[in-house]
Amino acid sequence: MTAQSANYLWAIGALVLAVSALVAQRASIGSILRSLIAWAAIIGLIVIAMTQREQIEALVTTTADRLGLGGQTVEGETVRIAMSEDGHFWARVQLNGYARRMLIDSGATVTALSQETARRAGIKVGEDGFPVVIETANGSVKAERGRVARLAIAGLETRDLSVVVSPAFGDMDVLGMNFLSRLGSWRVEGRTLVLDPRREGQHPPRDTGA
Incomplete structure (x- = not known):
């Protein structure tokens, strides 16, 4: 498994955990969607930082x-x-x-x-x-x-x-x-x-x- 694939799997796992936590709290569909978008944005930024680390450092x-x-x-x-x-x-x-x-x-x-x-x-x-x-x-x-x-x-x-x-x-x-x-x-x-x-x-x- 490549480092990039591992990063994507980590991001998907984090997103699933976040959704599961919201569902367990019986949050409304609207709250789940808003939280899902926010988490997706945060995780997306983290993945970009990991995969483009050398370009960012440069x-x-x-x-x-x-x-x-x-x-x-x-x-x-x-x-x-x-x-x-x-x-x-x-x-x-x-x-x-x-x-x-x-x-x-x-x-x-x-x-x-x-x-x-x-x-x-x-x-x-x-x-x-x-x-x-x-x-x-x-x-x-x-x-x-x-x-x-x-x-x-x-x-x-x-x-x-x-x-x-x-x-x-x-x-x-x-x-x-x-x-x-x-x-x-x-x-x-x-x-x-x-x-x-x-x-x-x-x-x-x-x-x-x-």
Whole structure:
């Protein structure tokens, strides 16, 4: 059974329980119909929120960026990210439409994802060559290769970006230099990371993977 089918069954069950409760109370037909419509509307909204969660999260993320909430702001096509309390820069990123908070690390050669993030973003691994060995702060780890069809930070977007995926990353997701090098420029101004888009005539580097 798919998650969507389970959501529909849950909604139907909740509606049946609500009607049964009204019937047990011997409510009038008019009251039952009004309550039925109200419950159907509430359950419909819940089902929409469940089935369209990723699209809703993406919309909320984009709106928050435009309003300058959460330390990430958009000025024209430029994205500015304030340094967090831990001294790092964290970006709100969309991976194939899946919203995720990722650490920006210029010391990482390639973008690295947890297995859960790769699964939720629909990224297939193991089809882009042999596994690779990645050097991390905790030593060497084996990782599978994959590619993100679309990765975006607000209006900054790139496509077909190579990534590595490994259970050794835990729940950590990192944006590496293979993403930063596709930008027009990036720099740190005080406690703010500034990401500029690639301008017309600037050609992105060839992404050959890890």
